[in-house]
Amino acid sequence: DAGITQSPRYKITETGRQVTLMCHQTWSHSYMFWYRQDLGHGLRLIYYSAAADITDKGEVPDGYVVSRSKTENFPLTLESATRSQTSVYFCASSDAGYSNQPQHFGDGTRLSIL
């Protein structure tokens, strides 16, 4: 089915572990985004990508790494997870990246770090 899918939907891990969240879109959208959503902070941008092999930092990039070797995939890696990274993570994509374009979101990954 066309759309944007995130995996896993739920993940529990321990501090210090590396964890990768996956995001896959079938629209061939050029722009992709990673947000985290926490109570009291709303959605905050972690990283975004304008195209394959082009990525840029958002508001809260520390502790995260992204890559985009293919247009359709945009994985987010927590290199050494910390409790403060417990959150719900959303991936999104948009067609041209212009600010008048809507963003299409996945259903999120709920990550708990113990």
Add this chain to the structure above:
Amino acid sequence: SQKIEQNSEALNIQEGKTATLTCNYTNYSPAYLQWYRQDPGRGPVFLLLIRENEKEKRKERLKVTFDTTLKQSLFHITASQPADSATYLCAPSEGDTGRRALTFGSGTRLQVQP
């Protein structure tokens, strides 16, 4: 710094009434403003976009206004239904310069009572 304010308190209304949600912004000169709906456990879903030169935009039972003087957007749902219960997020954006990512308000939760 740029700030987006949405009422953090839930809005409770009776079925059939009009719900009005507010989005205020400071230190922004947005060219566009988007509204999204988010259901529990799901990602945000795009609803409407309004441009700075549009005073009002409608889509079925939804109406959005954009007052650049007051630095405010109002989101109305007429003849509200229990199925309209969700959190609504606004996202102003300054146009096609620089970063393409959106900055979201924290959202207002709407509860429509039958």
